[in-house]
Amino acid sequence: HNYEALGFLTSNNNQNFLAIGGSFSLDPYLEQAFVTRFDSIGEVKWRKVFLPSGSYFGGSRDAISVEGNYSLIMGSFYTIANGIENAQIFLIKINQFTGDTLWTKQYGKPGWHEFGEDMIRTKDGGFAIIGKTFLANNQPPESILLLKIDSFGNQVFRKEYPIGTTGWAIAETPDSGFILSCTMLYQGICPGCTNSDYMNDILVIKTDGLGNQQ
Numbered sequence: 001h002n003y004e005a006l007g008f009l010t011s012n013n014n015q016n017f018l019a020i021g022g023s024f025s026l027d028p029y030l031e032q033a034f035v036t037r038f039d040s041i042g043e044v045k046w047r048k049v050f051l052p053s054g055s056y057f058g059g060s061r062d063a064i065s066v067e068g069n070y071s072l073i074m075g076s077f078y079t080i081a082n083g084i085e086n087a088q089i090f091l092i093k094i095n096q097f098t099g100d101t102l103w104t105k106q107y108g109k110p111g112w113h114e115f116g117e118d119m120i121r122t123k124d125g126g127f128a129i130i131g132k133t134f135l136a137n138n139q140p141p142e143s144i145l146l147l148k149i150d151s152f153g154n155q156v157f158r159k160e161y162p163i164g165t166t167g168w169a170i171a172e173t174p175d176s177g178f179i180l181s182c183t184m185l186y187q188g189i190c191p192g193c194t195n196s197d198y199m200n201d202i203l204v205i206k207t208d209g210l211g212n213q214q
Contacts, residue, residue: 010063010071015040016096020073022059023049033060033075033090035099048099050092055079058090062119064127069096074119074129077106086136087113089129091153105153111136114145118169123176126150130167130180133160144182144203146170146211159211164203176209 006021016039023034032049039045050073051058058077065071073092078085088108094101108114116131127149134142144161161167161182169181184203206214 008060008062010065016045018063018071018096020060020063020075031058033058033073033077033092035060035063035071035073035094037096037099045097046099048094048101050090050101050104051077058087060092061116064119064121065096066093066121070094070102071096072119072127074116076115081110084111084136086111087115089114089116089131089147091127091149093153103153105149107147107149107155107158109133116145116147117167120170120172122148122172126156128170128172128178130170130182132166142166142185144180144205146178146180146207148211157211159207161205161213164205165200173206177214178207178209178211180205180207 006019008020011017016037019036023032032051034049036047037045055077058075060073060075062074063071071094075090076087077090078087088106091105092101093103112133113136114133116129119127119129122128129147131145133145141162142165144164144167146159148156150156164182164184167180167182171179173179182203183200208214
């Protein structure tokens with residue numbers, strides 16, 4: 001059996017749409033990122049699946065259109081390096097008309113799971129990704145993750161903010177800094193809570209153009 005889960009839907013100026021997400025099969029088990037382009041009446045123009053060498057499952061989370069009729073797809077893949085499982089964020093630049101891949105980039109560090117939740121185009125022509133990072137054994141610490149990427153997919157800087165757990169949305173500010181919409185986790189400080197109860201709260205972080213918290 002095969003299943004597909006939609007992660008994001010975006011449109012371009014040509015009245016076409018890109019649907020992205022994860023494609024699953026159970027026998028054998030396999031999870032891949034997929035991208036499907038369809039027109040304004042729902043006719044499928046092409047469908048592509050992505051699974052980099054060395055990865056065993058993954059899914060796409062966000063997409064944006066860039067100049068020259070290209071799209072940038074963002075998500076995460078799981079890999080095993082030196083016997084250690086870790087999830088890495090990926091970017092794939094594709095041709096919107098054919099689905100052909102121009103380049104693929106991956107970002108992460110061994111022994112950690114890293115996931116992107118939101119991506120924007122920045123004024124300098126690059127990109128910024130917000131998400132989270134945590135140890136591959138699913139134990140704390142868990143931190144907000146900010147990646148700045150240039151137009152060729154090269155990492156410009158990486159910042160972690162341990163005051164929160166997940167970054168969900170990002171916007172660029174007039175001073176070329178960033179506003180990060182995040183969540184933070186606190187323990188047992190509400191009426192009726194016990195010391196083992198964890199609660200989420202909203203956290204907003206302002207940074208400069210290099211990701212330094214202000």
